[in-house]
Amino acid sequence: MSTGLSAQRHDSPAEHDTAGAERDTAVVGPDATGVGPDADLHGGKIREAAAALGLDVAGLLDFSANVNFLGPTPAVVAAARRAVDEMAWYPLDPPVGVRRAAATFLDVSEDRVILGNGASELIFLVVACLCPRRVLIVGPTFTEYERAARAWGAEIDVLWLSEQRDFRLAPADLDDAAVGGRIARADLVFLCDPNNPTGARFDRDARDRLLDLAAASGTPVFIDESFLAFTEAWPAASATRRADTHSIVLHSFTKILAMPGLRVGALVVSPELAAVLRPRTPPWNLNCVVQTAALVAFAERDVLAETPAATATARAALCAGLAGVPFIERILRADANFLCLRLARPEATHLAARLRDEHGILVRDLSSFPGMGPRYLRTAVRAPEDNRRLVEALEAVAADARPAGGGA
Ligand SMILES: Cc1ncc(COP(=O)(O)O)c(C=O)c1O
Numbered sequence: 001m002s003t004g005l006s007a008q009r010h011d012s013p014a015e016h017d018t019a020g021a022e023r024d025t026a027v028v029g030p031d032a033t034g035v036g037p038d039a040d041l042h043g044g045k046i047r048e049a050a051a052a053l054g055l056d057v058a059g060l061l062d063f064s065a066n067v068n069f070l071g072p073t074p075a076v077v078a079a080a081r082r083a084v085d086e087m088a089w090y091p092l093d094p095p096v097g098v099r100r101a102a103a104t105f106l107d108v109s110e111d112r113v114i115l116g117n118g119a120s121e122l123i124f125l126v127v128a129c130l131c132p133r134r135v136l137i138v139g140p141t142f143t144e145y146e147r148a149a150r151a152w153g154a155e156i157d158v159l160w161l162s163e164q165r166d167f168r169l170a171p172a173d174l175d176d177a178a179v180g181g182r183i184a185r186a187d188l189v190f191l192c193d194p195n196n197p198t199g200a201r202f203d204r205d206a207r208d209r210l211l212d213l214a215a216a217s218g219t220p221v222f223i224d225e226s227f228l229a230f231t232e233a234w235p236a237a238s239a240t241r242r243a244d245t246h247s248i249v250l251h252s253f254t255k256i257l258a259m260p261g262l263r264v265g266a267l268v269v270s271p272e273l274a275a276v277l278r279p280r281t282p283p284w285n286l287n288c289v290v291q292t293a294a295l296v297a298f299a300e301r302d303v304l305a306e307t308p309a310a311t312a313t314a315r316a317a318l319c320a321g322l323a324g325v326p327f328i329e330r331i332l333r334a335d336a337n338f339l340c341l342r343l344a345r346p347e348a349t350h351l352a353a354r355l356r357d358e359h360g361i362l363v364r365d366l367s368s369f370p371g372m373g374p375r376y377l378r379t380a381v382r383a384p385e386d387n388r389r390l391v392e393a394l395e396a397v398a399a400d401a402r403p404a405g406g407g408a
Contacts, residue, residue: 043364043378044260049356061386063379064362066196066227066338068307069314069386071258076297080262083292091288098291101298102266105229106251108240111271114278117285119226119252119265124148126222126248126267129280132187138210140167140198140371142224145190157182160371166332167198171205174213183210184217192224193239194231197366197378199334201231211239215246226252226265227336232308245270255337256307257297262290311337315381321391326398327351329375337381340366346374351397359393 043064050057072080095115103110116122127135127148135149139158146156159182161167173179183189191210193202207223214221223239229251231237240249249268254260264286269277286294298304315334322328322341330342343351352365366376379390 079296080293118263136186
């Protein structure tokens with residue numbers, strides 16, 4: 001049976017011509033996927049790019065981080081500025097107001113919510129508290145799961161999704177006994193829905209089948225829904241709607257509230273697991289500025305409610321513009337506020353450099369991203385006028401095509 005999942009040695013999902021792309025299905029050992037301490041793991045490096053170009057950050061347009069283009073609103077920025085006056089005092093701890101607002105947004109009870117200074121902190125918290133010996137990651141995906149698991153000494157097994165199937169999991173893929181065995185052998189499973197960097201939501205039946213298999217073997221599943229509230233399936237598709245006690249659901253409010261510089265994230269877990277995690281969370285992890293800003297942002301319900309439709313409209317227009325760019329071979333199906341582009345040639349690094357140096361535009365080059373490769377780029381969906389600038393810049397690069405290595 002063809003499962004669409006890599007099960008053989010060297011059956012890597014994307015380009016074989018990328019460093020680190022040839023790998024075992026079960027990856028054990030340092031740097032097997034390139035997620036070493038020095039790997040280039042993230043977009044959102046606007047400060048580094050501005051310094052390299054000798055520009056102010058305001059002179060750049062950042063499509064490399066996926067942040068809600070409807071925010072932060074002037075009211076949120078003004079509230080954050082006022083809160084700076086409180087910096088001489090300790091922030092409220094626990095941050096009960098933000099926890100209540102987050103629980104209301106997520107439609108769960110407050111005793112199930114653990115807040116963090118960004119979602120990333122909570123990935124590390126869960127790994128540190130559960131101490132998994134073996135972690136199964138559905139990839140290619142966000143690299144912090146692997147980094148956290150490695151940092152705590154876990155073995156890593158990756159269920160690679162196949163490029164030929166647009167990196168998508170079908171329910172039938174999970175009928176394979178070998179896959180079930182790998183889920184059962186894991187102490188923690190990670191999946192990202194919608195997935196970063198590919199952009200698509202998990203097939204709901206596949207996700208549920210995976211959760212059922214994991215529940216049957218008592219394996220906790222960590223479902224990263226950091227981008228789900230950008231999709232039109234929010235909130236119905238959230239795994240928090242299932243009555244699992246084994247699921248751990250992550251949200252990055254950093255993205256939807258548009259405050260990556262302030263940072264706030266939340267876990268939704270069972271009250272029992274919350275009682276384990278809460279005492280292990282550092283005190284004062286949400287400073288006074290983020291608490292004030294997040295409260296105002298959560299209160300802007302119309303902005304949050306408009307986000308999925310505004311994102312879908314902007315994404316469709318951006319896709320239409322990108323479809324006319326000659327060297328973009330394919331746009332992977334996406335449900336969130338970013339797109340994964342496959343280029344006709346393995347020139348993602350060259351193209352990202354030209355966009356940055358010639359147009360002041362940052363996109364995420366996925367050449368070094370485990371499981372992707374030099375044909376892949378990721379771009380955020382931003383406000384329509386910004387998206388038009390990106391398309392124009394790509395058209396200008398296409399009109400003045402220079403081979404990779406020809407300088408930019
Ligand atoms: C899928 C996913 N989860 C979590 C995070 C981390 O979010 P935060 O910035 O809130 O730590 C990111 C950031 O890019 C992400 O892409």
